[in-house]
Amino acid sequence: MNAILSLIAVIVLVLIALLGVKTANLHFLFGIAVPYTAIAVFLIGVISRVLKWGRSPVPFCIPTTCGQQKSLPWIKQSKLDNPSTTSGVIGRMLLEVLLFRSLFSNTTFELRKGPKLAYGSTRWLWLGGLAFHWSFFIVLIRHLRLFTEPVPSCLNKLEVLDGFLQIGAPGLLISGVVLLLAVTYLFLRRVFIPEVRYISLAADYFPLFLILSIALSGIIMRYFTKVDIVGVKALTMGLVSFNAAIPEGISVVFYIHLFLVSALLAYIPFSKIMHLGGVLLSPTRNMPNNSRMERHINPWNYPVHVHTYEEYENDFREKMKQAGIPVEKE
Amino acid sequence: MSKTPKPDELSKVDYTPPKTGWMDTPAELKQGMWCYGSKPKNLETLEFPNPRQWSPADEDWKLPENWQETLLNGLKERLDKYRSFKVFMDICVRCGACADKCHFFIGSGDPKNMPVLRAELLRSVYRGNFTTAGKILGKLAGARKLTYSVLKEWWYYFFQCTECRRCSVFCPYGIDTAEITMMARELLNLLGLNTDWISGPAANCYMKGNHLGLEPHTIVGNLEYMLDDIETITGIKIKPSFNRKGAEILFVTPSGDLFADPGTYTAMGYLMLFHELGLDYTWSTYASEGGNFGFFTSNELAKRLNSKIYAEAKRLGVKWILGGECGHMWRVLNQYMDTWNGPADFLQMPKSPITGTIFENAKSTKMVHIAEFTADLIKHGKLKLDPKRNDHLKVTFHDSCNTARGMGIFEEPRYIIKNVCNHFYEMDEHTIREKTFCCGSGSGLNASENMELRMRGGLPRANAVKDVVEKYGVNMLANICAIDRAALPAIMDYWVPGTAVTGVHELVANALVMTGEKERTTNLRGEPLSGMEGKE
Ligand code: SF4
Ligand code: SF4
Numbered sequence: 002m003n004a005i006l007s008l009i010a011v012i013v014l015v016l017i018a019l020l021g022v023k024t025a026n027l028h029f030l031f032g033i034a035v036p037y038t039a040i041a042v043f044l045i046g047v048i049s050r051v052l053k054w055g056r057s058p059v060p061f062c063i064p065t066t067c068g069q070q071k072s073l074p075w076i077k078q079s080k081l082d083n084p085s086t087t088s089g090v091i092g093r094m095l096l097e098v099l100l101f102r103s104l105f106s107n108t109t110f111e112l113r114k115g116p117k118l119a120y121g122s123t124r125w126l127w128l129g130g131l132a133f134h135w136s137f138f139i140v141l142i143r144h145l146r147l148f149t150e151p152v153p154s155c156l157n158k159l160e161v162l163d164g165f166l167q168i169g170a171p172g173l174l175i176s177g178v179v180l181l182l183a184v185t186y187l188f189l190r191r192v193f194i195p196e197v198r199y200i201s202l203a204a205d206y207f208p209l210f211l212i213l214s215i216a217l218s219g220i221i222m223r224y225f226t227k228v229d230i231v232g233v234k235a236l237t238m239g240l241v242s243f244n245a246a247i248p249e250g251i252s253v254v255f256y257i258h259l260f261l262v263s264a265l266l267a268y269i270p271f272s273k274i275m276h277l278g279g280v281l282l283s284p285t286r287n288m289p290n291n292s293r294m295e296r297h298i299n300p301w302n303y304p305v306h307v308h309t310y311e312e313y314e315n316d317f318r319e320k321m322k323q324a325g326i327p328v329e330k331e
Numbered sequence: 332m333s334k335t336p337k338p339d340e341l342s343k344v345d346y347t348p349p350k351t352g353w354m355d356t357p358a359e360l361k362q363g364m365w366c367y368g369s370k371p372k373n374l375e376t377l378e379f380p381n382p383r384q385w386s387p388a389d390e391d392w393k394l395p396e397n398w399q400e401t402l403l404n405g406l407k408e409r410l411d412k413y414r415s416f417k418v419f420m421d422i423c424v425r426c427g428a429c430a431d432k433c434h435f436f437i438g439s440g441d442p443k444n445m446p447v448l449r450a451e452l453l454r455s456v457y458r459g460n461f462t463t464a465g466k467i468l469g470k471l472a473g474a475r476k477l478t479y480s481v482l483k484e485w486w487y488y489f490f491q492c493t494e495c496r497r498c499s500v501f502c503p504y505g506i507d508t509a510e511i512t513m514m515a516r517e518l519l520n521l522l523g524l525n526t527d528w529i530s531g532p533a534a535n536c537y538m539k540g541n542h543l544g545l546e547p548h549t550i551v552g553n554l555e556y557m558l559d560d561i562e563t564i565t566g567i568k569i570k571p572s573f574n575r576k577g578a579e580i581l582f583v584t585p586s587g588d589l590f591a592d593p594g595t596y597t598a599m600g601y602l603m604l605f606h607e608l609g610l611d612y613t614w615s616t617y618a619s620e621g622g623n624f625g626f627f628t629s630n631e632l633a634k635r636l637n638s639k640i641y642a643e644a645k646r647l648g649v650k651w652i653l654g655g656e657c658g659h660m661w662r663v664l665n666q667y668m669d670t671w672n673g674p675a676d677f678l679q680m681p682k683s684p685i686t687g688t689i690f691e692n693a694k695s696t697k698m699v700h701i702a703e704f705t706a707d708l709i710k711h712g713k714l715k716l717d718p719k720r721n722d723h724l725k726v727t728f729h730d731s732c733n734t735a736r737g738m739g740i741f742e743e744p745r746y747i748i749k750n751v752c753n754h755f756y757e758m759d760e761h762t763i764r765e766k767t768f769c770c771g772s773g774s775g776l777n778a779s780e781n782m783e784l785r786m787r788g789g790l791p792r793a794n795a796v797k798d799v800v801e802k803y804g805v806n807m808l809a810n811i812c813a814i815d816r817a818a819l820p821a822i823m824d825y826w827v828p829g830t831a832v833t834g835v836h837e838l839v840a841n842a843l844v845m846t847g848e849k850e851r852t853t854n855l856r857g858e859p860l861s862g863m864e865g866k867e
Binding site for chain 2: 003006050053054055056057058059060061062063065066067068069070071072073075076077079082083085097101103104106107108109110112115116117118120121126130194195196197198199200201202203204205271272273275276279280282283284285286290292293294295296297298299301302305306307308309310313314316317320321323324325326327
């Protein structure tokens with residue numbers, strides 16, 4: 002149900018762009034106004050969201066410790082999984098953000114007869130997630146060629162690398178294929194793994210469909226309809242130089258692609274996609290386990306009502322004396 | 332009390348989620364899965380709101396008129412106070428990596444025991460009340476209203492989480508459902524919704540210094556029993572001191588060690604070790620609890636209970652503090668104590684008087700874990716040990732969740748065990764160290780009325796033990812946690828009968844060759860030592 006609704010939402014978006022450009026001829030709206038608005042929403046949204054998180058303090062030092070603590074000199078500390086210094090934390094975060102280290106150690110279990118629980122490693126989610134994020138990132142970087150003049154040589158090199166299989170003309174780019182496969186995998190696991198299906202909300206399917214259709218429209222443009230790339234570049238360069246105009250003759254697929262991208266951008270600050278910013282702010286991962294070495298300060302720590310020793314002794318003085326326990330007041 | 336099903340029945344777990352979506356499946360509060368509600372007198376002692384007689388089985392939980400407002404205001408307040416909470420409310424992508432990591436899910440198959448869904452119970456209300464998308468799109472955006480049945484569901488499932496943090500290890504963002512559970516429990520406490528197995532010990536601790544409510548003379552009395560036993564076994568008469576000013580070290584351990592087997596054997600272990608070292612230390616009857624059941628109610632109460640340790644160290648004028656074997660006690664001491672009640676600038680940098688080792692890693696809190704202390708002694712050859720005395724034992728080690736995932740103390744206890752026992756075997760690598768499984772009774776769930784829940788939660792741990800029992804003939808489960816020592820015996824009896832439970836310092840004491848001791852024929856439990864059968 003959630004999946005179908007999300008699919009419908011994405012189809013509606015496609016239709017809006019299609020009709021808007023094809024029938025209503027709103028090229029200016031879809032080519033210039035919407036992208037600008039989306040970027041503004043994205044930037045303001047993301048920044049304010051991060052600031053909002055940042056405003057809440059981190060009152061306690063609560064890293065999740067996944068390895069040996071720093072203790073006696075002859076005991077080997079696990080510096081990355083249980084860091085006690087900033088460099089350890091940076092290492093931990095880098096491995097987490099770039100390589101999804103926690104997902105790498107994921108396990109499955111099985112309840113066999115006996116009862117016997119068996120555990121094993123599973124790397125599918127890790128692989129799928131990694132493929133998805135990295136290919137998405139490379140596709141994104143590749144698009145920079147539309148926003149730069151002259152195109153930096155590193156972008157050209159990346160494209161050569163990406164197309165190393167040299168299939169077809171225009172050359173097949175691996176990142177696009179991987180992205181498509183990875184999104185499909187992420188979608189299928191939501192549908193086929195019962196537990197994951199059970200927890201999935203519309204907000205989980207929607208971005209997947211959106212990204213899938215963005216990728217598809219991109220692929221259609223590149224390999225099938227042969228969009229007027231000169232026109233597209235003129236438009237995108239116009240957008241970055243704040244001097245936008247609508248060139249003639251760009252096919253409607255491009256406008257659909259652009260509209261979907263705009264929708265995604267504008268959607269990010271309100272959605273779970275914000276995890277890309279949130280992961281950096283997660284106190285269980287970005288803190289060193291040094292709270293016995295360095296005092297961590299809680300900005301809102303306040304005095305509390307305690308039961309003092311004096312009150313305690315008043316309650317038990319006679320019993321303490323009888324048991325031979327020293328007291329303050331006889 | 333409900334009858335706990337037999338193991339073969341309980342182990343038939345069905346993992347298929349229900350046909351209806353989770354928001355449309357209201358929680359059914361099953362007997363055996365919850366603990367009794369707090370008694371009014373305990374809430375009164377703690378000055379907590381809404382003290383009244385109530386039971387979770389009642390239709391009406393006797394809530395104050397404006398309970399929704401109270402909860403939502405409390406939620407807002409906590410979002411502003413804790414970045415962890417705020418970020419964790421927003422960034423879960425429901426990838427499901429944590430879904431099958433919770434011992435309660437593995438043992439019950441109830442999808443609301445998947446950490447992600449447990450957190451969604453609260454997140455959905457957060458979305459419905461604090462996010463634009465949730466307010467507009469409602470259920471589509473995963474949002475819902477805070478109704479009476481949602482409240483009951485919160486209570487039921489947030490007291491089915493042992494705050495063990497296993498889920499956090501596997502989450503790509505480190506989302507810690509324990510943190511969310513802690514917030515949810517704080518919120519529930521605003522309405523007087525706690526369990527009596529938590530508020531009772533907390534009230535005891537507040538008034539009497541420890542969870543069990545042992546009064547000063549009882550503490551002394553209990554220890555005296557142990558001293559008599561030690562004398563019978565070793566021929567050595569030990570005289571510890573209590574509340575002694577000017578001692579070098581204050582020793583704090585969970586009160587469970589003073590009260591019931593097998594914790595008492597661990598306490599005897601401490602007594603014997605310290606005596607043999609001639610340590611200048613004292614027990615305190617005022618700060619007679621290292622554990623902190625306040626931690627299972629609210630940050631504020633946890634701080635109130637914890638304050639006694641530093642206060643007592645200051646009053647007695649000790650140099651530093653040594654802490655016994657306990658799980659959540661050490662999570663609190665490691666991550667919270669100094670922040671709440673420090674700076675401990677009236678203490679000195681902890682230094683072992685025996686080896687001269689300076690405990691750099693405790694330079695701010697001034698509190699050392701006994702496993703660190705003992706490992707250092709052994710490394711420096713300061714103890715005369717005869718591991719053969721433990722030869723009848725095949726030992727495995729259970730990392731307790733708190734020391735594992737809230738501290739990272741893995742090698743020290745293992746090093747000790749390997750030096751005092753000849754037969755040590757690790758459990759499956761997926762069930763130890765940071766991946767360790769909870770005993771299923773932590774965070775205040777170790778009552779008797781929720782036995783089914785505990786046995787379900789204990790299944791993964793017990794099953795990993797069973798594996799080494801079958802493979803290597805393991806017969807002893809060692810640990811460094813008082814709750815483990817209280818909870819695991821029942822879980823072993825149920826799932827792996829014949830496996831006993833011990834603290835690490837009981838093993839140390841059995842192997843410890845003490846100056847002037849008579850020939851030992853039994854271990855601390857009064858069982859004949861291997862090779863000594865029939866010599867008594
Ligand atoms: S692993 Fe983390 S992000 Fe994934 S579902 Fe669990 S809490 Fe959410
Ligand atoms: S903290 Fe532990 S008990 Fe709680 S949800 Fe996570 S794995 Fe389960």
